[in-house]
Amino acid sequence: xxxxxxxxxxxxxxxxxxxxxxxxxxxxxxxxxxxxxxxxxxxxxxxxxxxxxxxxxxxxxxxxxxxxxxxxxxxxxxxxxxxxxxxxxxxxxxxxxxxxxxxxxxxxxxxxxxxxxxxxxxxxxxxxxxxxxxxxxxxxxxxxxx
Numbered sequence: 001x002x003x004x005x006x007x008x009x010x011x012x013x014x015x016x017x018x019x020x021x022x023x024x025x026x027x028x029x030x031x032x033x034x035x036x037x038x039x040x041x042x043x044x045x046x047x048x049x050x051x052x053x054x055x056x057x058x059x060x061x062x063x064x065x066x067x068x069x070x071x072x073x074x075x076x077x078x079x080x081x082x083x084x085x086x087x088x089x090x091x092x093x094x095x096x097x098x099x100x101x102x103x104x105x106x107x108x109x110x111x112x113x114x115x116x117x118x119x120x121x122x123x124x125x126x127x128x129x130x131x132x133x134x135x136x137x138x139x140x141x142x143x144x145x146x
Contacts, residue, residue, distance in 0.1 A: 003031070003144060004031065004106075004142070004144075008107045009142045011107055011111060012029055012107065012110050012142050013140060013141070013142055015111045015115060015118075016028075016029065016114055016140050017140055018118075019114055019117070019118030019121065019122075020118075020140065022122045022127050023118060023122045023125050023126060023127050024057075024058060024060065024121075024125045024126070024127055025056075025058070025060040025061065025062065025118075025122075026053060026056050026060065026061040026062070027061070027064070027114060027117055027118065027121070027140075028053060028061070028062075028063050028064070028141065029063075029064045029066070029110060029142045030044075030047050030051070030063060030064070030065050030066070030142075030145070031066050031067070031142070031145075032047075032065065032067040032069075032144075032145050033067070033068070033144065033145070033146050034069070034070075034146060035069065035070075037067050037070055037072070040065065040067060040070075040072045040073065040074045041074045041076070043067075043074070044063055044065035044075075044076040045076055047063060047065055047076075047143075048061070048063045048065075048076045048078075051143070053078060056078065056080075058080045058125055059078040059079045059080030059081070060081045060121060060124075060125045061078045061081075062075065062076070062077045062078070062081060062117050062121070063076045063077075064097075064113050064114065066110070068106055073094075073097060073101075075090060075093055075094060075097070075117070077090065080125075081120065081121065081124065081125070084120075084123075084124040085120050089120060093113070093117065096112070096116060097109060097113045097116075100112040100113065
């Protein structure tokens with residue numbers, strides 16, 4: 001599996017920035033190209049912690065973790081957003097991500113997922129009217145690892 005191009009990463013980053021403009025939540029996307037990843041959820045949890053996503057004020061960070069090489073992904077949300085949306089949301093989101101990636105290309109599937117996560121964050125954690133009350137707590141980035 002080839003890595004995303006700079007253009008594809010910019011498209012995803014633009015989607016993340018658009019979403020975060022409307023919510024106090026934090027979104028990140030990470031792509032792993034590992035040939036072996038026995039437990040994708042544990043990998044996502046470890047990356048979530050490595051990115052310090054649990055350090056947001058409202059504990060409302062969400063990580064979309066994908067391994068395109070293995071055709072697997074996980075969505076890892078912090079306790080603040082999980083308490084608001086519940087397990088049914090995550091299950092439906094996972095199915096929608098699967099469908100979007102199958103029907104479209106990977107980049108469009110990721111953008112679709114970012115937008116869906118953004119809608120949930122906006123509903124439960126709308127952006128504060130004063131930018132000083134609601135700073136961007138984490139760097140917006142599409143990270144990658146081998």
